[in-house]
Amino acid sequence: MSYTIEAILIMGLVTLLCRATPFIFFMKQRPPAILDFVQRYIPPMIMTILVLNSFKTLRFDRAPFGLPEIFSALAVAALQLWRRNALISIVGGTGLYMLLIRLL
């Protein structure tokens, strides 16, 4: 048991250090101009990567060819552009996905 507790504590510590690194590093000084430039474009780049990352295990070579995921994601984007209500977009898209994986 002490091995398990130790391992979990170490993993928690490493995770916390990852999250805290930029705040520790730039506690006293401003980040250099180049990082200041990069950080402005990190949110749009990360969101793009996180969306694509959700699809990394899709199999396009066999039924249903990733169609439930792609249709539902497009539906989410369309709903969001149309109504601009995150809740409607997400609940609607997730509902459509749950329906499609049971039908296709």
Next chain:
Amino acid sequence: MRSNPEQTRVGVLGPAFTASIPVLLGYSTIGIAFGLLVVKAGLPWFLSPVMSIVIYAGAAQFMAIGLLAAGTDIVQMAILTLVINARHMVYGLSLLDRFAVCRRWKGYLIYALTDETYGLLTTVSPPEGARAESFYAAVSALDESYWVAGSLVGAVVGGLVPAEYTKGLDFALTALFVVLLVEQVRSIRRVEPYAVATAATVLAFVLFGPTNLLVVAILLSIAGILAFRRRLA
């Protein structure tokens, strides 16, 4: 107009809860799946919520189940955790200014910075007149409570919930990222970051496959966006 902190906290809970509902759908179902797997791997049930509180990083926790059950060397587990969670170093960079005004909750906000919470904090604005820090803390704490509750329920009674009813609910997290991406497109109307990130992800997938896709894609996209520094300035 200034309100006292108690009023402010009440004022942010509603908007924070609304913002966090997609995470509620995703975290509770994925948390239940996590709890189920912990018990199935032969680990004691209480380790599920303990890991969700101490580690609080989904991908690393799923990886840890197999490693713990196999008795993997602790140094190796630390290195694997570092590789999986290195992306969080980048998240903090774009939150330095937002968190600069935070005092009481700053440590908690940093500890609780998951992919989904990061997405909400960088995209959703705090309600008018409320303290930003209180809103950030409320969103973060709600998200964490869904994850911990899900992993507890999954470990204790997960076997009783028929999986076919909840199958597909985890798509809510993909949907959340799509919504956050649409909102980013609304506020940052330049094609470069999206094109660079897409190219970086495809390249990372071709070069290294699905494992560690996130960290490789993020590093490549940062290198890529620097090439457009002049154009975007």
